[in-house]
Amino acid sequence: MATLTYLTTTHFDFGAVQQVPAELRRAGISKPFVATDEGVRTAGLVERVTDALGRNVPTSLFDGTPGNPTEAAVLKAFDQYVSDGCDGVLAVGGGSSMDLGKAVALLAGSGGPLAQFDPLAGGGKLVKSVAPLIAVPTTAGTGSEVSVGFVIIMEDGRKLTFASPLFVPKAAICDPDLTLGLPRAMTAATGMDAITHCIEAFLAPTVNPPADGVALDGLWRGWNYLPVAVRDGEDRAARWNMMMCSTEGALSFIKGLGAVHALSHAAGRIERLNLHHGTLNAVFLPAVLRFNAPECVEKYDRLGQAMGLAPGTDIAEAVSAMNADIGLPSGLHAMGLQEEDIPDLIAYAKKDLSALTNPRSAAEDDFEAMIRASL
Amino acid sequence: MATLTYLTTTHFDFGAVQQVPAELRRAGISKPFVATDEGVRTAGLVERVTDALGRNVPTSLFDGTPGNPTEAAVLKAFDQYVSDGCDGVLAVGGGSSMDLGKAVALLAGSGGPLAQFDPLAGGGKLVKSVAPLIAVPTTAGTGSEVSVGFVIIMEDGRKLTFASPLFVPKAAICDPDLTLGLPRAMTAATGMDAITHCIEAFLAPTVNPPADGVALDGLWRGWNYLPVAVRDGEDRAARWNMMMCSTEGALSFIKGLGAVHALSHAAGRIERLNLHHGTLNAVFLPAVLRFNAPECVEKYDRLGQAMGLAPGTDIAEAVSAMNADIGLPSGLHAMGLQEEDIPDLIAYAKKDLSALTNPRSAAEDDFEAMIRASL
Numbered sequence: 001m002a003t004l005t006y007l008t009t010t011h012f013d014f015g016a017v018q019q020v021p022a023e024l025r026r027a028g029i030s031k032p033f034v035a036t037d038e039g040v041r042t043a044g045l046v047e048r049v050t051d052a053l054g055r056n057v058p059t060s061l062f063d064g065t066p067g068n069p070t071e072a073a074v075l076k077a078f079d080q081y082v083s084d085g086c087d088g089v090l091a092v093g094g095g096s097s098m099d100l101g102k103a104v105a106l107l108a109g110s111g112g113p114l115a116q117f118d119p120l121a122g123g124g125k126l127v128k129s130v131a132p133l134i135a136v137p138t139t140a141g142t143g144s145e146v147s148v149g150f151v152i153i154m155e156d157g158r159k160l161t162f163a164s165p166l167f168v169p170k171a172a173i174c175d176p177d178l179t180l181g182l183p184r185a186m187t188a189a190t191g192m193d194a195i196t197h198c199i200e201a202f203l204a205p206t207v208n209p210p211a212d213g214v215a216l217d218g219l220w221r222g223w224n225y226l227p228v229a230v231r232d233g234e235d236r237a238a239r240w241n242m243m244m245c246s247t248e249g250a251l252s253f254i255k256g257l258g259a260v261h262a263l264s265h266a267a268g269r270i271e272r273l274n275l276h277h278g279t280l281n282a283v284f285l286p287a288v289l290r291f292n293a294p295e296c297v298e299k300y301d302r303l304g305q306a307m308g309l310a311p312g313t314d315i316a317e318a319v320s321a322m323n324a325d326i327g328l329p330s331g332l333h334a335m336g337l338q339e340e341d342i343p344d345l346i347a348y349a350k351k352d353l354s355a356l357t358n359p360r361s362a363a364e365d366d367f368e369a370m371i372r373a374s375l
Numbered sequence: 376m377a378t379l380t381y382l383t384t385t386h387f388d389f390g391a392v393q394q395v396p397a398e399l400r401r402a403g404i405s406k407p408f409v410a411t412d413e414g415v416r417t418a419g420l421v422e423r424v425t426d427a428l429g430r431n432v433p434t435s436l437f438d439g440t441p442g443n444p445t446e447a448a449v450l451k452a453f454d455q456y457v458s459d460g461c462d463g464v465l466a467v468g469g470g471s472s473m474d475l476g477k478a479v480a481l482l483a484g485s486g487g488p489l490a491q492f493d494p495l496a497g498g499g500k501l502v503k504s505v506a507p508l509i510a511v512p513t514t515a516g517t518g519s520e521v522s523v524g525f526v527i528i529m530e531d532g533r534k535l536t537f538a539s540p541l542f543v544p545k546a547a548i549c550d551p552d553l554t555l556g557l558p559r560a561m562t563a564a565t566g567m568d569a570i571t572h573c574i575e576a577f578l579a580p581t582v583n584p585p586a587d588g589v590a591l592d593g594l595w596r597g598w599n600y601l602p603v604a605v606r607d608g609e610d611r612a613a614r615w616n617m618m619m620c621s622t623e624g625a626l627s628f629i630k631g632l633g634a635v636h637a638l639s640h641a642a643g644r645i646e647r648l649n650l651h652h653g654t655l656n657a658v659f660l661p662a663v664l665r666f667n668a669p670e671c672v673e674k675y676d677r678l679g680q681a682m683g684l685a686p687g688t689d690i691a692e693a694v695s696a697m698n699a700d701i702g703l704p705s706g707l708h709a710m711g712l713q714e715e716d717i718p719d720l721i722a723y724a725k726k727d728l729s730a731l732t733n734p735r736s737a738a739e740d741d742f743e744a745m746i747r748a749s750l
Contacts, residue, residue, distance in 0.1 A: 012582075207387075209619050210626055213592025214585045220677075221584065244584050251585055302595075305680050 009171050010146060010247060014236065016175035017052045020090070020134065023171040024057065027132035029088030031058050033081045035101035037065040040093040045138045045178050049092050060084035065093065067274055069100040070153045071114055078107045088132040091169075094190065095142025095277065098135050099150035102167050105131040109166075115154060119163050120353055127164045135169040138178045140229075140242035141190025141278050143197060143250020145172035151265065151277075159269035161353045174247055176239040184230055188326040191226040191242055193278030195219060196260055196285055197249030199303060203296055204357040206255040215255075216306040218248030223307045223322075230326045256357025259288045259349070259370065266348035273336050282319075282328045283335070287373035288358075289316040295360040332375050342371055384546050385521060385622060389611065391550035392427045395465070395509065398546040399432065402507035404463030406433050408456045410476030412440040415468040420513045420553050424467050435459035440468065443643055443652070444475040445528045446489055453482045463507040466544075469565065470517025470652065473510050474525035477542050480506040484541075490529060494538050495728055502539045510544040513553045515604075515617035516565025516653050518572060518625020520547035526640065526652075534644035536728045549622055551614040559605055563701040566601040566617055568653030571635055571660055572624030573597060574678060578671055579732040581630040590630075591681040593623030598682045598697075605701045631732025634663045634724070634745065641723035648711050657694075657703045658710070662748035663733075664691040670735040707750050717746055 011019040024032060036046050041063045050059060062077045081089075081104050089108075091101030103114060108131035110117070117123040135145035144150060149163040182190070202215035222245030229238035264280035267273075293300065293316075304315055329335050346367045349355060355362065362370070386394040399407060411421050416438045425434060437452045456464075456479050464483075466476030478489060483506035485492075492498035510520035519525060524538040557565070573594035577587050597620030604613035639655035642648075668675065668691075679690055704710050721742045724730060730737065737745070 209592050209596065210589045210623055213588035213590070213623065215588070216591070217584050217588030248585055248588065 010174060011171065012174040012244065012247065014175065014177050014240070016173050017049050017136065017178070019173050020049055020052050020136065021054065021057070023134050023173065024053070024088070024090065027088055027134060027170040029090070029132050029134070031060065031084070031086050032088050032090035032134070033077070033084065033086035033104060034059050034061045035065060035077060035089055035091045035104060036061070036063050036093045036097045038063045040097065040138050043181060046092050048178065049090070049136055059090070060086050065097045065100045067096060067276070068153055068268055069096045069103070071155045074100055074103040074107070074114060074152060077104050081108060088134070090134050090136070092136045092138060094137065094139035095144045098137065098142065098144035099152065101133055101135070102144070102150040103152055103162070105133045106162070106167070114152065115160070117162050118160055124164050127166050130166045133169045134171050134173065136173045136175070136178070137243070137246065139182060139186065139190040140179050140239070140246040141193035143194065143246045143253070145169055145174065145250070146247055147250040148254060153269050157269060159265045159348070161265065163353070172247070174243050176236065176243045179239050179243060180234055182233060184233065185327065187233060188226070188230050188328055189276050189278035189282065190246070191222060191229060191278070191326070192282035192285070192323070192328065194242065194246040194249045195222040195226065196281035197253050197257070198222060198245065199285070200258040200260055201249065201252035201255045202303065203258055203292060203299055203359045204256040205359050206357060208255045211252040211255045214248045215252035216302060218245045218252065219303065220306045221245045221248070226322070227325060257354040258358035259291065259355060259362050259367070260284045261354035262349040262352035262358070263288070263345065263367065263370065265352045265354065266345045267332070267337065269348065270341060275335055279328060279335070282323050283331060284370065284374050286316040286320045287370040289319065290373070291362065291366060291370055292358065292360045332371070337375070342368065345371055385549060386546065387549040387619065387622065389550065389552050389615070391548050392424050392511065392553070394548050395424055395427050395511065396429065396432070398509050398548065399428070399463070399465065402463055402509060402545040404465070404507050404509070406435065406459070406461050407463050407465035407509070408452070408459065408461035408479060409434050409436045410440060410452060410464055410466045410479060411436070411438050411468045411472045413438045415472065415513050418556060421467050423553065424465070424511055434465070435461050440472045440475045442471060442649055443528055444471045444478070446530045449475055449478040449482070449489060449527060452479050456483060463509070465509050465511070467511045467513060469512065469514035470519045473512065473517065473519035474527065476508055476510070477519070477525040478527055478537070480508045481537070481542070489527065490535070492537050493535055499539050502541050505541045508544045509546050509548065511548045511550070511553070512618070512621065514557060514561065514565040515554050515614070515621040516568035518569065518621045518628070520544055520549065520625070521622055522625040523629060528644050532644060534640045534723070536640065538728070547622070549618050551611065551618045554614050554618060555609055557608060559608065560702065562608060563601070563605050563703055564651050564653035564657065565621070566597060566604060566653070566701070567657035567660070567698065567703065569617065569621040569624045570594060570597040570601065571656035572628050572632070573620065574660070575633040575635055576624065576627035576630045577678065578633060578667060578674055578734045579631040580734050581732060583630045586627040586630045589623045590627035591677060593620040593627065594678065595681045596620045596623070601697070602700060632729040633733035634666065634730060634737050634742070635659045636729035637724040637727035637733070638663070638720065638742070638745065640727045640729065641720045642707070642712065644723065645716060650710055654703060654710070657698050658706060659745065659749050661691040661695045662745040664694065665748070666737065666741060666745055667733065667735045707746070712750070717743065720746055
């Protein structure tokens with residue numbers, strides 16, 4: 001039985017930050033906890049959002065979000081949320097800030113410890129309520145502003161995906177203006193994150209045709225506009241369409257994701273490397289597409305159409321060529337991954353939530369082969 | 376500014392009618408007013424739904440829905456709703472029954488007269504509340520089970536489209552089982568209704584890329600499976616996909632529709648003919664596609680891809696060929712429309728809500744040309 005539910009209110013356009021005050025009011029937030037990171041703050045983006053609030057809204061600013069948000073950072077943020085008497089979250093940043101913000105909102109609404117909410121251990125049922133959250137993305141990749149999930153590296157080293165309809169922000173404010181200054185490398189890496197979401201969501205075997213359609217539309221935009229956005233970060237049409245690709249990717253991954261994300265979550269938790277999630281997705285994507293191919297013949301035709309490829313083009317090859325074109329690393333070795341990291345990667349990928357919705361069931365051997373093909 | 380909002384919970388699969396009792400409970404309906412028509416009742420479909428309710432749920436059955444629902448029928452139904460002490464609507468049928476049910480739910484929640492809610496006259500603001508409604512479609516065409524709108528022929532002869540987010544049913548129960556026995560002609564006509572929704576919604580200039588994606592996915596399904604469903608009504612995959620096309624069409628026409636619907640609404644109100652809405656859409660679609668072509672070059676490429684047409688194929692021609700293949704009338708003359716009906720048609724089409732979102736602005740002359748090309 002397919003049960004289709006769609007999602008949250010999204011204000012989407014240049015200038016959308018002007019909607020933040022109205023959405024805070026609608027969500028009943030009088031003192032927002034602003035979850036962000038130092039880079040976003042020093043780039044002046046937090047100010048652009050808080051300026052829109054005017055002088056009458058007190059805020060509590062937290063710019064300590066790490067590149068991959070950790071449970072320790074979440075707890076530190078939550079302490080500040082409580083001691084500053086906040087009544088909701090305003091997340092401003094990329095996936096890390098939004099995910100940290102979601103974790104804080106969960107602790108504020110349902111109490112800790114965070115680990116109890118692990119959906120693979122049935123923790124979804126323990127999510128009683130979540131403090132209201134408004135999300136303002138400053139990258140075009142994660143789509144966390146409309147998604148049911150967030151990802152945190154736990155104290156015990158696991159990179160856990162939490163998911164519940166209650167984690168969908170009360171409103172998403174998508175203002176491509178905030179991405180105009182995004183550096184080239186970050187544009188490329190986050191863009192491939194969004195594209196991977198569209199591809200993996202479309203391939204997930206869950207029955208949700210509307211989400212399939214959203215995924216293909218997002219892919220069509222992302223594939224056309226990512227090279228443009230990387231070449232010229234000031235191209236407004238490219239920034240608009242990349243942000244839409246990101247939002248659509250996350251709207252569609254309500255279906256689940258696949259082995260690319262299982263592997264990226266596994267590799268993203270290696271503390272020594274602190275690897276970027278989008279870059280990892282880009283690097284794993286070709287090998288996973290080759291592994292999944294036998295199960296996805298008709299779907300690969302539709303992917304190729306959305307990407308504007310000539311019939312019969314190898315889509316894994318096309319992704320590798322895109323990675324090279326936009327300057328992403330050629331493989332895991334170039335990112336610092338060592339032979340001795342592999343067993344750990346396999347063990348974690350196998351247990352990741354995203355592995356459950358890969359279109360082809362992957363055993364340990366399969367994960368190893370995909371990793372080695374991505375070195 | 377694009378503000379994207381998605382929609383209602385939809386249970387979708389063979390056997391979905393089993394979800395009706397739970398959804399009635401969730402909606403707080405203890406005595407449903409069952410809005411249906413005589414054909415649906417005599418086909419045994421109402422029984423299939425009410426059987427699922429068990430013995431403990433009293434119902435009030437109204438099978439007096441006309442082929443094109445009228446204000447008079449709505450008022451008669453509402454009288455019965457009140458005198459039987461109903462507290463919500465269970466609509467079982469095609470677009471007519473669902474739309475009549477929506478009108479009754481509106482009167483129950485916000486009072487009459489119905490005409491005050493005309494959105495073209497600012498009536499949307501007067502919609503204060505709407506009684507809960509669960510929709511169970513028995514055709515695959517209208518998509519009213521997930522849509523924000525409904526259409527009623529008013530006492531003064533206008534065919535009015537009412538629209539509000541509050542008109543979206545609390546839940547849609549889409550069970551393709553209920554369409555297995557649908558006669559060939561009705562399968563063809565309702566199927567082209569769904570396909571027209573996907574096409575016109577995609578072409579509407581409103582900015583809503585997720586809805587564009589949903590429209591193209593629906594079109595892909597509808598175009599592939601309509602000929603199969605018409606040839607063999609027992610083909611379960613075809614029935615499933617046609618119902619999904621119908622649902623996706625209505626999910627996407629939150630963007631608005633276009634000149635096809637403006638013309639069909641105008642022609643559908645000619646009392647003497649009592650023409651079928653889906654058939655009218657099918658007959659008007661080729662001429663409207665030709666009229667819109669100059670404004671839609673890139674979009675027609677994407678439509679053609681979704682329809683599986685070779686690049687450069689004339690999509691208006693392809694629609695005419697589909698109409699012929701599935702046995703629909705070749706034009707308006709064959710449906711009984713006379714020369715003297717034309718001025719009236721033009722006058723009404725021009726003022727129809729759907730005309731506002733046609734991708735190319737149409738003057739009186741343009742409407743006349745489209746009508747004459749569809750004779």
